[in-house]
Amino acid sequence: MLEPIAATPPPKSVYLQVLGPVRVLVGDEDVSIGGPVPRALLSRLAIAAGESVSDGALIDDLWGADPPPSAKVTLQGYVARIRRALDPHRPGARSRVLTRRGNGYALEPDATDWQQFTALARAGRTHLVDGNAASAAETLDAALDHWRGDAYVDVTDSEAVSVEAQRLDALRLDAVEDRTEAALALGEYGSAAAQLDAFTRRHPLRERSWELLARAHYLAGRPGEALDALRRARDTLADELGTDPRPSLLALQAAILDHDVALTPAPTAPAAAQPPTPPPTPPAAPDPFAHNIPLALSPLVGRATQLTELATLIRTHRLVTLTGAGGMGKTRLALEAARSRRDTDGPWLVELAGARDGAQVTDAVATALGLTVAGGVESLAVVLRERELLLVLDNCEQVVDPVADVVTTILTRCPSVRILATSREALLAAGEFVYEVPPLTDGEDVQLFVERAAAQLGAFEPDAEERALLDRLCTELDGMPLAIELAAAQCRTLSVRQLIANIDDRFSVLRGGSRTNARHTTMLAAVEWSYRSLTPGEQHLFQSLAIFEGGFDLDAATAVVDHPTLLADLASLVDKSLISVVGGDPRRYRMLETLRGYAALIRDRSHTAELRERHTRWICELADGAHYGLRGPLSTRWMRRLDLEIGNVRAALDANLHDHETYLRIAGGVYWYWYRAGHVAEALSYLDPALQQHDAPAMSDIPSPIRVRAVSGVTLIRYLAGDMVGLLEAFGRLAELHAHAADPVARTEAALILAFFEAGSGLVEQARAHATSALDFARRAEQPFTEAEALMCLGTADFRAGAYDDAARNLGAATRVAAEYGYGWCEASTLWIDAKADLAQDKWGGPAEDKLIRMVAVCESNDDVTSWLVAVATLAYAAFRRGDHDSAAELTGVVAKQGALIGYHPHAMDPVDLARYDRELRAGIPSDRLEAGLSRGAALSRDRVTIRVPDAPARSA
Structure with a gap:
């Protein structure tokens, strides 16, 4: 008989105590964790309060800057030991208390004494504020009962644990003061005075305790001792810190001298009844002049969203740092946020532009607050310990590390102090929330x-034309407030149109700022201030990355910029707000145009030439990849990549206008992107030179594949634009290239374009000949994208010849091959031609619309704009033919509106079919229904149209 398997006993509760020597209770048993290092490890995880702490952070905390070679293995050993102690019935990775998360560990005991203490202390203070002194006293007594000595008293070597111990000890002193204030509210004046007398001797720099002691003596009928307590407080603060007491202490002295009735307790209740708790003395209203925030000299424009966000952030985070490039308005935003605060003792502006070290930072804070403090930041923290205020630390970027040290000291010792910093880079201090000013x-x-x-x-009231110019100007100025204000300052001299014309020389134009701020008198000074803070390596990379236009990713930077410490210096430039992170995966980066202009201004000519050569080489490789990538399963990815890189493509084309081979290689590689995205005007502006220089002597040396691609692009884009005259010219040039091209790939690419247009124009036999030769090559070379295009051209020729059965066979094969290979454009275009063949045979209301609906879906998944518009325009005609005039008019309105946004009109591209469809539809729908439908369609977004199109056949019912 088999023995029953013993069930795993239920886990015992784990209780962690740190308010005194570190101690762990598992159930009722006090378990041993081990020596100093395991206790420090357990303590560091306890501080994280259930959040994961990485291996690297734990190793740094336990061993400092010189960990042993086996630190990671040793760490794992300590973790295993702690797990066995805390969770003996779930060993190893199965532990429910000490778990592995990502690249770190998290500790989640059932309870900790420090969390219980802080929760009770917080509740006790709430009772006190609400006037419920008896509940406050009971709750605070329960909170203080958790303490068995100084926090983490036996874990002394960890800096992180030491900082946390100081925080907890400070909260303990706050709770003691709250308890004595509750005692005063309950009428226990004598005992409270005795406790406070001893407390002020042990903690002579806590101003609130001196005030409570003075109140206790006064309420006990000893005003002389109350005044003596206040005198001793003043003397102690002067001797120890060299500073005056806070205003509330002085106000209490005046109230005692005046025998202010606000200090008199409520009448004593009869003995049989519980004495009512006297209401707490309401805090004095903040002195409107108890700050040094300067008045605004001009109204703040905009920023309502940012001010709302900042107000929330300052409430929830004690350290908020505003980052951003110079001139982005960080200081102005910080001051506006500070003005809305109602702190009892602030807010205060601390200007750090001239500070160079920690001592100067501390002095700047003390001077701004009107304090004279001896003893450095530690003494300053003692003075601020009980004050409620916001410190605005402005221009921290020159002294980031010292500011981080000062901020950390203040925040760990002063619970009612909050800090709003402005800096061109984050402070990297504990608890910091970084807010990039947009x-x-x-x-x-x-x-x-x-x-x-x-x-x-x-007075200045721009008309509609000027507002459009201003929108363009402000975009060129990166939306940067300083740049915009400096541009506006030139309005006496230059018109808006002149400002735009001279924006390339922005550093000559953008000047005339405030004389009181040297960094903001010109845009050049603002940028130079940031540039001078960089290391030589960072300066070199800053100049190099400015070669990119419209942004870049890490792979692009690696290809173009020769910089051995690229990643580290790029991260530093991001931290210092000279490079913006746009987002995405992989991450993209962008440099403001103003910063790019400065980099170009100071960059050496030879450096610029080297960068331009590497940038061009990178774009050529991109264009080569795009030519084939846009014709396969990764076409959507390539469309999106070119959306991102088109600014760099334009820059490379502009830089190589006189290098004909390079120019045509780039333009011929990306024309398919322009075609599918509907960028007709841009494509023509770059591709037309390919045709204009066709007969130039220099062109004859260019390889035929490059020339064929460029002229093919011209031909297709002119077709897209509906330029029939230009199309015929380009078609003739392409026919010449096809006739003389020795390269089989070039001949095949030219043959496909020729076949496409020959079939469309009714030259059926020529189209079949060119398409058949292309199909033969595609099958020999195993090029499915070429095979799909060749079959589509054969099907188109059959359609034009009226051979509908042959057309269906070839078009069906083309659709299948394109779909299997993932060539979305060809699949969509073949479906369109097949649908037109159905319409020519009066097969609407089903087959045609089914194909067009599938075409819409393919276009959506491939980011194909022009084919999407063609599909919707053809669906409109199908709806019209089956009598659904409302849907037909609505879809026509969609095409008109969405096409106008990119300058593309499908019926101009296809004068044979789509133009006829459009004429018949507009003539056949009553004018009132037509206009109403056009208006509805014009109001639809493209996303909404995509959702509505699949319902088209159903609307015929």
Whole structure:
């Protein structure tokens, strides 16, 4: 008979005590964790309160800057030992108390004494504020009962644990003071005075305790001793810190001298009844002049969203750092946020532009607060210990490390102090929330320009044309408030149009700022201030990365920039707000145009030439990859990549206008992107030179594949634009290239374009010949994308010849091959031609619309804009033919509106079919229904249209 398997006993509760020597109770048993290092490890995890702490952070905390080679293995050994002690019935990774999370560990005991203490202390203070002194006393007694000595008293070597111990000890002193205040509210004046007398001797720099002691003596009928307590407080603060007491202590002295009735307790209740708890003395209203925040000299424009966000952040985080490039308005935003605060003892502005070390930072804070403090930041923290205020530390970027040290000391000792810092890089202090100040957008940038220009001109009311120019100008200025204000300052001299014309020389134009701020008198000074803070390596990388236009990712930077410490220096430039992180995966980065302009201004010519050569090489490789990538299963990824890199493509084309081979290699590689995205005007502006220089002597040396691609691009884009005259010219050039091209790939690519247009124009036999030769090559070379295109051209020729059965066979094969390979454009285009063949045979209301609906879905998944519009335009005609005039008019309105946004009109591209469809539809729908439907369609977004299109056939019922 088999023995029953013993069940695992239920886990015992784990209780962690740190308010005294570190101790762990598992059930009722006091378990041993081990020596100093395991106790420090357990303590460090306890501080994280259930959050994961990485292996690296734990190793740094336990062994400092010189960990042993086996630190990670040793750490794992200590973790295993602690797990066995805490969770003996769930050994190893199965522990429910000490778990592995990501690259670190998390400790989650059932209870900790420090969390119980802090919760009770917080509740006790709430009772006190609410006037319930008896509940406050009971709750605070329960909180203080958790203490068995100084926090973490036997874990002394860990800096992180030491800082946490100081925080907990400070909370303990707060709770003791709250308990004595509750005693005063309960009428226990004598005992409270005795406790406070001893407490002030042990903690002579706690001003609140001196005030409580003075109140206790006064309420006990000893006003002389009350005044003596206040005198001793003043003397102690002067001797120890060299500073005056806080205003509330002085106010209490005046109230005692005046026998202020507000200090008199409520009448004593009869003996049989419990004495009512006297209401707490309401705090004095904040002195409106108890700060040094300067008055605003001009109205703040916009920033309502940021001010709301900042108010919430300051409430929930004790350290908030505003970062951003110079001139982005960090200081102005911080001051505006500070003005809305109602702190009892603040807020205070501390200007750090001239500070160079920690002592100067401390002195700047003390000077701003009107304090004279001897003993450095430790003494300053003692003075601020009981004050409720916001410190605005402005321009921290020159002294980031000292500021981080000062901030950490203040925040760990002063629970009612909050800090709002401005810096071009984060402080990297514990508990910091970094808020990157964004540019002005959504019309706020234009509004700022108008208001500042009006101040210069006396009045400025731009008309619609000027507002459009201002929108462009503010975009060129990156929405940067300082740049916009400096541009507005030039309005007496230059018009808006002149400002735009001279924006390339922005550092000559953007000047005339406040004489009281040397860094903001010109845009050049603001940027130079940031640039000078960089190391030589960072300066070199800053100049190099400015070669990118429209942004870049890490792979692009690696390809173009020769920099051995690229990743480290890039991270530093991001931290210092000279490079912005745009987002995405992989991450993209961007440099403001103003910063790019400065980099170009100071960059050596030879450095610029080297960068431009490497940038061009990178773009050429990108264009080569795009030519084939856009014709396969990764086409969507390539479309999105080119969306991101098109600014760099334009820059490379502009830089290589006279290098014909390089220029045509790039333009011929990306024309398919322009075609599918509907960027007709841009494509023509870059591709037309390929045709204009076709007969130039220099062109004859360019390899035929490059020339064929460029002229193919011209031909297709002119077709897209509906330029029939230009199309015929390009078609003729392409036919010449096809006839003389020795390269089989070039001949095949030219043959496909020729076949496409020959089939469309009714030259059926020529189309079949060119398509068949392309199909033969595709099957020999195993190129499915070429095979799909060739079959589509054969099917198109069959359709034009009226051979609908042959058309269905070839188009069906083309659709299948394109779909299997993932060539979305060809699949969509073949479905369109097949649907047109159905419409030509009066097969609407089913087959045609089914294919067009599938076409819409393919276009959506491939980010294909032009084919999407073609599909919707054809669906409109199908709906019209089956009598659904409302849907037909609505879809036509969609095409008109969405096409106008990119300058593309499908019926101009296809004068044979789509133009006829559009004429028939508009003539056949009553004018009132047509106009109503067009209006509805124009109001639809593209996303909503995509959702509605699949319902089209159902609307015929």
